[in-house]
Amino acid sequence: MKVSKETVDRLAELSRLEFSETEKDQIRNDLEKIVGFVEKLSELPVDNVEPLVYMSEEQNVTRADVPQQVMGLEEALKNAPRKDSDYIRVPKVLEKKD
Numbered sequence: 001m002k003v004s005k006e007t008v009d010r011l012a013e014l015s016r017l018e019f020s021e022t023e024k025d026q027i028r029n030d031l032e033k034i035v036g037f038v039e040k041l042s043e044l045p046v047d048n049v050e051p052l053v054y055m056s057e058e059q060n061v062t063r064a065d066v067p068q069q070v071m072g073l074e075e076a077l078k079n080a081p082r083k084d085s086d087y088i089r090v091p092k093v094l095e096k097k098d
Helices: 005-016 021-041 073-078
Strands: none
Touching: 005 021
8 A cells, every 4th residue: 555645644643743755765665565464464264263361371360459557657657758747758750830
C-alpha cells in the first residue's frame, strides 16, 4: 500500500511535529514498510488459533495480604532528616502559578 504525502502531513499535524521534506520522505518510506509487514501478516492462516492472553502458563504466586505494623512511629521518625512532631517533613513538590 502506498502512503501519500498528505497522510504524512496529517500525521505530523496531529502529533504536533514538524519535519523537513527529506524527513517526510523517509517517514513515508518507513510507513509503507510497516503497512507492508502488516499486510503480509494478514496472509497467515489464523482461523483455528486461540488468542494469546498470557506469555506462559505460570500463575503469579502471591502471599496473603495481612496488615501488620512493621515499624513504629518513633523508629520511623528517628531516621527522618526533618520531622515535625509526629510527621516527616518533605519539600514542596507543587508550585503556585500566578
